Amino acid sequence: MTSENTVRPGVRRPRADRARQVADVLRRQVLAGVFTGGALPHEERLAEEFGESRNTVREALDLLRTEGLVRRVPGSGTLVLADKVPHGLNRLQGLAETLHEHGEVVNEVRSLGPVRAPGPVARRLGLPEGADVVYVERLRRLNGLPLSLDLTYLVPDLGAGLDAADLAHTDVFRLIEEAAGQPLGSAEITLEAVSADAHSASVLEVPRGAALLMLERLTTLADGRPVDLEYVRFRGDRLTMQGRLLRDIP
Template sequence: MSSSAPERRLRADRARQAADVIRQQVVQRAFPDGVLPDEMFLATEFSVSRNTIREALDLLREEGLIERVPGVGTVVVTEKYAHGLNHLMGLAETLHEHGEVTNDVRAAGPIKPPSPVAQRLRLGDGEQVVYVERLRRLNGLPLSLDLTYLAMDVGLPLLDEDLRHRDIFSLIEQTSGQRLGTAAVTLEAVNADLHAATVLEVPKGAALLVVERLSHFADGRPVDLEFIRMRGDRLTMRAECRRTP
């Protein structure tokens, strides 16, 4: 093995460490004018060489987060939005300060659910659900593809409501007169298949965050099962966790 291999590995490790911190600063909008500090400042900040910082910035450039602009410096070209997991909220409720969330309703109506969906919603044999599929946008930009299964008595009234501009959660509470209580959430990363990539306007194989969320009324009844594909280059998940005995 070449004697320089450990040094290259160490520089790559340090570049990744710096990239992680800078990425979080971008998400938190720590650079108000959208321009990152120069390489010398960053090298001093992270106690690494300029070459290491260049590797870190290259990582973020490959993610599409920043770009080098001659005469200006390294600038943020893509915003990422924090989506909190602490509260049971819809996308428009979560991102309201960042602009307008709209929904392209791709499908909406009663269907016979797959048996795993019926089981999760505690439905009897032969019971239908209301299926709603939406492409969700923030200021016109595609953010997520949401596939939602709703219990019939909860979902049918929603078909007469403004699904284009309203979150389903707020509509459920408005039309049912009941409060949502808890949700079980599973989060995983997948590569975008050709169909999802086309709809979300990302390259095939791009990173997506897939959220499965089963929401319940306050009395514990499951009423809303969602499979949400989120653009990994636009959304970051955030939660506050407490260690308990």
């Protein structure tokens, strides 16, 4: 029996569905810098390559324009507009380490100091209920442009010296390792899409309600001790997450 979701020969799907598929492929090419000179092929050429109508291709390009990835210039065609940077998920690194090939990362410290840990934060860091942690809020810029808003909770013994450190140009990961006398070991991460609240929108210079990528990361030392819990909101129009996954077959 054929599933109702199976695409059968001769069954024509809605143009919006086909346009979305074309947009998905083109998006990856745009972000990978495939199009030399920063211009996409003419709609006719794209229609031939994808085996679709020009109207379908035009609708796909409209989707990419809405995302801010391309723009239409009369007489020049469709040009690449966005310049996203790749954030690797293969290794445990600070933002400056991850993006060092793409420019200078500078941190604007918006808040720093001891606070009482919320119950869930204390439990995840292995601290007693009501314990203090060091809270750090940073706006992180890449080449002068807002990229992420980082809210960080650190265990008190390792976060106590941050006020004397050069947080503007140094990743917290490096400072943790120096204070602990051992390297970081691993991190548990969760990545999801969230809407920009009024505060995040103002700081990151995006419209309220804009889609952000939020990375929640609990980082441990090499000995397994949890030391750093972060909530990082990235501008989705300036960054893309990339990684390589291996299948572990028993």
